[in-house]
Amino acid sequence: MQVSEQPVLRDLVLVGGGHSHVVVLRMLAMQPEPGLRTTLICTDVDTPYSGMLPGYISGHYSFDDVHIDLGRLAAFAKARFIRAEVTGLDRANQRVMLRGRPSVPYDLLSINTGSTPNVRQVEGAQAHSVPVKPIAQFNQRWLNLLARVRELQTPLTVAVVGGGAGGVELVLSMQYRLRHELQALGRSPDLLRFVLLTAGDTILPTHNPGVRARFARVLHDRGVAVHTHAEVTKVTPGCLHTQDGRRFDTDETLWVTQAGGPAWLPSTGLALDAHGFIHINEHLQTLTDPNIFAAGDVASFTARPLEKAGVFAVRMGPPLARNLRQALRGQPLVAYTPQRRWLALISTGDRFAVASRGRLGFAGAWVWRWKDRIDRRFMRQFTELPAMAPARPGAAPPSRLALSADESRQAISAIAMRCGGCGAKVGASILTRALGSLQPVQRDDVLIGLHAPDDAAVVRVPPGQAMVHTVDFFRSFIDDPYLFGQVAANHALGDIFAMGAQAQSATAIATVPPGLEAQVEDLLLQMMTGAVEVLNAAGCALVGGHTGEGRELALGFAVNGHIDEDMHGVQRNGGTRPGDVLLLTKPIGTGTLFAAHAQHAAKGRWIDAALRSMVLSNQAGARVLREHGATACTDLTGFGLLGHLVEMTRPSGVDAVLHLSALPVLDGAVECVQAGIVSSLQPANVRLRRALRNAEAFVQDPRYPLLFDPQTAGGLLASVPADQANACVQALHAAGYPHTAIIGRISGATDALEPVVLSG
Incomplete structure (x- = not known):
C-alpha cells in the first residue's frame, strides 16, 4: 500500500495498459503530482510491447522479455492497480463502470486500450x-x-x-x-x-x-x-x-x-469514427468531453489519419502525460504533432529484418540486431526501475491543482492538523453515503444491526449453541481497496472456519487517510463492498463498526460465530494423533511476496496469483476436512507454517515430520526469499527454529525460509487419519483447492521441546 503525506485532491484514471499509458506512468513516477491519486485499470497484469511480439513467437525472446509488468510499474508510480474489465462510463457522475465490482471515480480519464480484430x-x-x-x-x-x-x-x-x-x-x-x-x-x-x-x-x-x-x-x-x-x-x-x-x-x-475499438465505447456517447475508435483533437482530448483523453490505437486523430502502429502510441506518451498534468493544474495544453514518416522495422522471423520508411527500404541481419537494440532499450525503461522515484525541483504544490471554491475549502480542511479522540472519526454524512448502498446478508438472529442502527448491535444466540469470538486487524498492503476489503474479511473469518464454527455476525473497524469527502467516501465504498461480499457469501451479517482517520488504510473485523454447545465438531489445534497425515490447503509465501511488492521487486503476476489465493475462502475446505474426520485444524496466519504447526503438536504431546519438498508454494516466493527479501515479522518467527530437531541439514533448502513466512488469509493446516488422507485431498481439489498437498505426518512424542523433524 502506497502511503502519501498528501491528501487526495484529484483522481486520474488510466483505462488500459497500452504503450502510451506505460510512458505516462513512468513520467508520473519520476515527477509525482502532489495531491493526485492515479488508478490504472486493466484486464491483464502483463502488457506486451508490440515491437517484440514477432520475436517472441519466433522463439528469440522469452515472455518476460516482451512484456511490461503493469503491477510492478504501477507500484513504482505509486498508482493503484485494479485488474478489472471496464463495461462503460457514467460521464454525468464521472465514474468508470466495472464488471462485478464498484465503479471508480475520475476527475480526468485517459483511454489507451489498443484495438481488437473485430x-x-x-x-x-x-x-x-x-x-x-x-x-x-x-x-x-x-x-x-x-x-x-x-x-x-x-x-x-x-x-x-x-x-x-x-x-x-x-x-x-x-x-x-x-x-x-x-x-x-x-x-x-x-x-x-x-x-x-x-x-x-x-x-x-x-x-x-x-x-x-x-x-x-x-x-x-x-x-x-x-x-x-x-x-x-x-x-x-x-x-x-x-x-x-x-x-x-x-x-x-x-x-x-x-480492427475496432472496445465493445463498451459506443454506449459512452463519445464521438467515434466508423471503426469505433475515439475521435481526439491535437491535445489528445476527446471531441466530446474535455475531461477524457485517448491515445494509441483506440484513438482516431482528427487532424489526419494515423496507421495503427506502436510508434505513434509510444510517441503520444510524453505529450499525453504533460497534458494530463496541465489539465489538472488548469493550464494550457500542448499540441501533439505526429511525424509524417516513420521507420518501420519488420522482421522475417529468422533474425532478419526489413526497414521501411517512405520510399526507402533496406534489409539484413544487421537491421534485426539494430531493431533488437532499439526494442531492448525501450523495455529497460520499464524493467530497470530506479530504487525510488525522486521528486524533481519545481514540482507543483497541491494548491496548484485546479479546484473549485468548495473543493478548496475541503482541501484546506483535509490538509489541516487532524484531531484525535472522537474528533478523528469519519464524518456521519460520508459514512451514510458510503455505506448506504451496502446490503449485508439478512439474518433472523440479528435483532439490531445495520438495518436498524443503534448504539450497539444485538444478536440472538441460537438454542443449544455456544458463541465463538475472534478478531483481526491490519493495514493495507495493496492499493486496490476492493480487493483489500475481500482479503481482510476472508482473513478474519479464517479462525471461525478453522474451529468448525458457523459465522454469524461481524463488526468492522477501519481507518482511512484524510482527504476530500468524495475521495474518502469512495475509498470506504470500495473497501467495504469487497468486505461485505465475502461476509455475505459466508452467511455472516455485518452489524456495525467504527471508522476513523489514520495515516494508512486499515481494516479489521470482530467476528462472532456459533457452534454446538456440547463442543461436538469443534476442530481445535491440539487433537493430532500419531499416525495422522498433515494436509495444507493453500500455497504459502504471501509474506515474502508482499515484502518484495513493497520494494517493486515482485512480478505483477506473482502478486496477482497470491491475491487469488488470499480471497479463496476456507469455508468449504473446513467442511471437507470435518467430513473426513480431521483431528485438528488451524488457519495459517502471522506465525507462519512452523509456528502454527508447533501450536498443533505441543498441546497433543506429539512430533511431526514435515516434508519440505512437498510444500505448496506460491509462484515467486522462492525467488523472493533467495533474493533476501522477507517480511518484517519473519525474524520473530525464526526464533521458533528451536522447535526443529534437524534444521542444520536443511537451511540451504530454498523452501526452508518459507517455514517462517507469515501468511495473510492463508490456507488450513490440518491433521487427518491416514486412511482418509488421499480421499480428503481429492475432495479438497474438487472443492476448489487445487494446491492442497500432503506435507507430513504425525509421529509419537519424543521430546516436547523439539516437536518437528524436517525431511526432504
Missing part, C-alpha cells in the same frame, strides 16, 4: 478463429498450438487472415518457430502448411513497392501461400469462405484484420 463482423469468425488481440488470450492459444505441433503426426494447415505488417510478421514468425520445433523432434517440418489471405490486391499496402516485393519473395521462398482479393466473409469449422466463392481448408485460423 471478428464479430464476420459470420463464424468469433467461434472458429483466434484474434491476435488481446494478446493475453492469443498467447494461451499460441502455447496450445505449440503443444499441438509437438505431438503432430499428420499434416496441419495454419491460416492468417490479414495482409498488413502484423499478418505478414505473424505468419513468418509462426512458420519459423513451428518448423524448428518439428525439426528438433526429428520429424518433417513439411507437415506444416501456411496460408496468408488478404482482402486487398497486395500485401503490406501502406509500404513502398520495393518492401512489398521483398516480402513477396520471402513468403514465396518459405512456401507460404498468399491469396489476394480474398476477403473472408464466413468461417466454418476447418474452412474459410471468401467473397468470390473460394474456400480454404484450415486447421487453425489467426485473425489480424478489421
Whole structure:
C-alpha cells in the first residue's frame, strides 16, 4: 500500500495498459503530482510491447522479455492497480463502470486500450478463429498450438487472415518457430502448411513497392501461400469462405484484420469514427468531453489519419502525460504533432529484418540486431526501475491543482492538523453515503444491526449453541481497496472456519487517510463492498463498526460465530494423533511476496496469483476436512507454517515430520526469499527454529525460509487419519483447492521441546 503525506485532491484514471499509458506512468513516477491519486485499470497484469511480439513467437525472446509488468510499474508510480474489465462510463457522475465490482471515480480519464480484430463482423469468425488481440488470450492459444505441433503426426494447415505488417510478421514468425520445433523432434517440418489471405490486391499496402516485393519473395521462398482479393466473409469449422466463392481448408485460423475499438465505447456517447475508435483533437482530448483523453490505437486523430502502429502510441506518451498534468493544474495544453514518416522495422522471423520508411527500404541481419537494440532499450525503461522515484525541483504544490471554491475549502480542511479522540472519526454524512448502498446478508438472529442502527448491535444466540469470538486487524498492503476489503474479511473469518464454527455476525473497524469527502467516501465504498461480499457469501451479517482517520488504510473485523454447545465438531489445534497425515490447503509465501511488492521487486503476476489465493475462502475446505474426520485444524496466519504447526503438536504431546519438498508454494516466493527479501515479522518467527530437531541439514533448502513466512488469509493446516488422507485431498481439489498437498505426518512424542523433524 502506497502511503502519501498528501491528501487526495484529484483522481486520474488510466483505462488500459497500452504503450502510451506505460510512458505516462513512468513520467508520473519520476515527477509525482502532489495531491493526485492515479488508478490504472486493466484486464491483464502483463502488457506486451508490440515491437517484440514477432520475436517472441519466433522463439528469440522469452515472455518476460516482451512484456511490461503493469503491477510492478504501477507500484513504482505509486498508482493503484485494479485488474478489472471496464463495461462503460457514467460521464454525468464521472465514474468508470466495472464488471462485478464498484465503479471508480475520475476527475480526468485517459483511454489507451489498443484495438481488437473485430471478428464479430464476420459470420463464424468469433467461434472458429483466434484474434491476435488481446494478446493475453492469443498467447494461451499460441502455447496450445505449440503443444499441438509437438505431438503432430499428420499434416496441419495454419491460416492468417490479414495482409498488413502484423499478418505478414505473424505468419513468418509462426512458420519459423513451428518448423524448428518439428525439426528438433526429428520429424518433417513439411507437415506444416501456411496460408496468408488478404482482402486487398497486395500485401503490406501502406509500404513502398520495393518492401512489398521483398516480402513477396520471402513468403514465396518459405512456401507460404498468399491469396489476394480474398476477403473472408464466413468461417466454418476447418474452412474459410471468401467473397468470390473460394474456400480454404484450415486447421487453425489467426485473425489480424478489421480492427475496432472496445465493445463498451459506443454506449459512452463519445464521438467515434466508423471503426469505433475515439475521435481526439491535437491535445489528445476527446471531441466530446474535455475531461477524457485517448491515445494509441483506440484513438482516431482528427487532424489526419494515423496507421495503427506502436510508434505513434509510444510517441503520444510524453505529450499525453504533460497534458494530463496541465489539465489538472488548469493550464494550457500542448499540441501533439505526429511525424509524417516513420521507420518501420519488420522482421522475417529468422533474425532478419526489413526497414521501411517512405520510399526507402533496406534489409539484413544487421537491421534485426539494430531493431533488437532499439526494442531492448525501450523495455529497460520499464524493467530497470530506479530504487525510488525522486521528486524533481519545481514540482507543483497541491494548491496548484485546479479546484473549485468548495473543493478548496475541503482541501484546506483535509490538509489541516487532524484531531484525535472522537474528533478523528469519519464524518456521519460520508459514512451514510458510503455505506448506504451496502446490503449485508439478512439474518433472523440479528435483532439490531445495520438495518436498524443503534448504539450497539444485538444478536440472538441460537438454542443449544455456544458463541465463538475472534478478531483481526491490519493495514493495507495493496492499493486496490476492493480487493483489500475481500482479503481482510476472508482473513478474519479464517479462525471461525478453522474451529468448525458457523459465522454469524461481524463488526468492522477501519481507518482511512484524510482527504476530500468524495475521495474518502469512495475509498470506504470500495473497501467495504469487497468486505461485505465475502461476509455475505459466508452467511455472516455485518452489524456495525467504527471508522476513523489514520495515516494508512486499515481494516479489521470482530467476528462472532456459533457452534454446538456440547463442543461436538469443534476442530481445535491440539487433537493430532500419531499416525495422522498433515494436509495444507493453500500455497504459502504471501509474506515474502508482499515484502518484495513493497520494494517493486515482485512480478505483477506473482502478486496477482497470491491475491487469488488470499480471497479463496476456507469455508468449504473446513467442511471437507470435518467430513473426513480431521483431528485438528488451524488457519495459517502471522506465525507462519512452523509456528502454527508447533501450536498443533505441543498441546497433543506429539512430533511431526514435515516434508519440505512437498510444500505448496506460491509462484515467486522462492525467488523472493533467495533474493533476501522477507517480511518484517519473519525474524520473530525464526526464533521458533528451536522447535526443529534437524534444521542444520536443511537451511540451504530454498523452501526452508518459507517455514517462517507469515501468511495473510492463508490456507488450513490440518491433521487427518491416514486412511482418509488421499480421499480428503481429492475432495479438497474438487472443492476448489487445487494446491492442497500432503506435507507430513504425525509421529509419537519424543521430546516436547523439539516437536518437528524436517525431511526432504
